[in-house]
Amino acid sequence: MATNIPVELRYSKSDEWLRMEGDEVVIGITDYAQNALGDIVYLELPTVGTVLSARASFGVIESVKASSDLYAPIGGEVVAVNTALESAQEPINQDPYGDGWLIRVRPSGEEEELLDAQAYAAYCEERAH
Amino acid sequence: MLQRTPLFATHVAMGARMVEFGGWEMPVQYRGIIEEHQAVRQRAGLFDICHMGRFLVRGPQAEEFLDYLVSSNVAAIGPGQSNYGLLCRPDGGIVDDIFIYHLDHEFLVVVNASNRQKDWEWLQQHRGSFAVEMEDYSEQWAMLALQGPAAEMLLAAAPDSATAHLADLPFHGVTRANLFGLESLIARTGYTGEDGFELFFAAEHAPTVWSRLLELGEPGSVQACGLGARDSLRFEPCLALYGHEISDTINPYEARLGWVVKLDKGDFIGRASLAQIKAQGPVRKLTGFELLGRGVARGDYPIQSLEGQAVGYVTTGMPAPTLGRPLGIALVPTALSGEGSEFDIIIREKPVRARAIKMPFYKPRYKK
Numbered sequence: 424m425a426t427n428i429p430v431e432l433r434y435s436k437s438d439e440w441l442r443m444e445g446d447e448v449v450i451g452i453t454d455y456a457q458n459a460l461g462d463i464v465y466l467e468l469p470t471v472g473t474v475l476s477a478r479a480s481f482g483v484i485e486s487v488k489a490s491s492d493l494y495a496p497i498g499g500e501v502v503a504v505n506t507a508l509e510s511a512q513e514p515i516n517q518d519p520y521g522d523g524w525l526i527r528v529r530p531s532g533e534e535e536e537l538l539d540a541q542a543y544a545a546y547c548e549e550r551a552h
Numbered sequence: 553m554l555q556r557t558p559l560f561a562t563h564v565a566m567g568a569r570m571v572e573f574g575g576w577e578m579p580v581q582y583r584g585i586i587e588e589h590q591a592v593r594q595r596a597g598l599f600d601i602c603h604m605g606r607f608l609v610r611g612p613q614a615e616e617f618l619d620y621l622v623s624s625n626v627a628a629i630g631p632g633q634s635n636y637g638l639l640c641r642p643d644g645g646i647v648d649d650i651f652i653y654h655l656d657h658e659f660l661v662v663v664n665a666s667n668r669q670k671d672w673e674w675l676q677q678h679r680g681s682f683a684v685e686m687e688d689y690s691e692q693w694a695m696l697a698l699q700g701p702a703a704e705m706l707l708a709a710a711p712d713s714a715t716a717h718l719a720d721l722p723f724h725g726v727t728r729a730n731l732f733g734l735e736s737l738i739a740r741t742g743y744t745g746e747d748g749f750e751l752f753f754a755a756e757h758a759p760t761v762w763s764r765l766l767e768l769g770e771p772g773s774v775q776a777c778g779l780g781a782r783d784s785l786r787f788e789p790c791l792a793l794y795g796h797e798i799s800d801t802i803n804p805y806e807a808r809l810g811w812v813v814k815l816d817k818g819d820f821i822g823r824a825s826l827a828q829i830k831a832q833g834p835v836r837k838l839t840g841f842e843l844l845g846r847g848v849a850r851g852d853y854p855i856q857s858l859e860g861q862a863v864g865y866v867t868t869g870m871p872a873p874t875l876g877r878p879l880g881i882a883l884v885p886t887a888l889s890g891e892g893s894e895f896d897i898i899i900r901e902k903p904v905r906a907r908a909i910k911m912p913f914y915k916p917r918y919k920k
Contacts, residue, residue, distance in 0.1 A: 462586045464871040465848050485848045487585040487870055488780050
């Protein structure tokens with residue numbers, strides 16, 4: 424199955440994507456990650472106002488089979504949370520880069536090493552073997 | 553090197569996601585665990601279970617021998633029937649849970665994949681002077697499970713087969729049948745909480761039989777399923793999984809499997825210890841639980857009493873697909889195992905309140 428990796432986004436090695444929107448950043452999990460996890464059935468996200476530090480866990484995502492931490496690829500303050508996902512998590516599987524977005528952050532400037540689409544594609548390819 | 557079933561190439565070609573399970577490289581899912589789970593609850597699903605062990609036990613004392621090793625009453629399993637049983641250690645711990653099928657002139661014993669070697673050696677070690685022969689048929693025979701409410705109708709109408717009599721096969725019955733021109737053994741057994749069948753036939757035909765079973769009925773009637781759905785399907789009716797609800801260090805009374813232990817049938821390995829455990833009452837027990845706080849409890853998560861003492865652990869936990877919420881099974885002190893008892897599950901270093909509930913979570917829908 425081909426993995427969808429939009430070129431305009433940046434990516435973390437823990438499989439989150441980042442979209443710059445003005446001076447804020449929208450974060451979600453990648454198509455590769457949702458596919459590896461399987462059907463998402465449970466999610467825990469931070470509340471608005473939470474201050475994240477880069478590389479720290481900011482939530483939990485669970486499928487029938489597995490439980491995974493969500494890692495913040497950048498530090499910053501959470502300014503919005505996708506509350507629609509509280510009752511239905513299907514968008515994370517069906518539209519991970521759109522309706523499946525997780526949080527919106529005002530960056531503090533602290534960030535881990537991020538990958539562009541090409542480097543992330545290579546990173547996914549590496550793990551497929 | 554991981555072991556592979558005769559269907560390994562088929563799974564890969566069909567796009568299944570393969571994982572390691574008990575030393576085997578097996579499909580964990582085809583289309584998604586929830587979709588496969590619902591297919592079995594609503595229609596029919598097909599599982600490759602060739603990784604399980606299949607031993608034939610025959611000879612003049614086959615029945616006496618098995619009755620000496622197994623906790624349930626083997627003598628009560630008539631020809632053409634089967635039953636669940638436990639191999640117990642002298643101290644009452646569970647070596648494995650097994651299925652015993654009484655065939656025409658021999659017994660077929662089906663054991664867990666991860667315990668194949670251990671069980672074979674256990675049987676050999678305890679042969680003593682019993683007049684029995686044992687043969688490991690795990691490689692010669694394939695084993696598939698067709699499970700779900702539509703399984704009977706689909707299998708009974710299979711083309712190029714003589715399977716119409718399967719509609720009359722009782723729960724736990726086993727019979728010979730011609731399936732797609734092949735001599736097969738078909739039993740009304742399974743591990744999903746649904747009606748269904750387990751099929752045994754010569755291993756070299758596994759890919760053909762697999763494909764033909766997937767083509768039964770209208771297109772899409774039978775869903776190929778992986779071990780992920782197998783686990784969630786057995787979890788809801790609270791069927792034990794070796795290494796989780798039962799093990800060498802968990803006895804049947806702790807596992808609420810007292811109904812499988814027939815203390816009055818005559819001597820068998822573990823009987824003395826089990827009689828004592830039963831008389832005293834087990835100090836810990838399995839219980840089902842629901843979470844009152846948010847989170848998902850998974851196997852091995854620690855459990856604390858409300859006073860903060862470490863008192864047990866989760867044996868299996870997951871969001872139950874049919875019930876639509878996270879549930880679990882835990883091994884806790886007997887005093888905490890009654891319905892309504894409360895304790896904390898440590899989920900990611902934080903205590904989350906849980907309440908003991910009745911098992912099973914899903915009432916099995918077996919053929920009456």
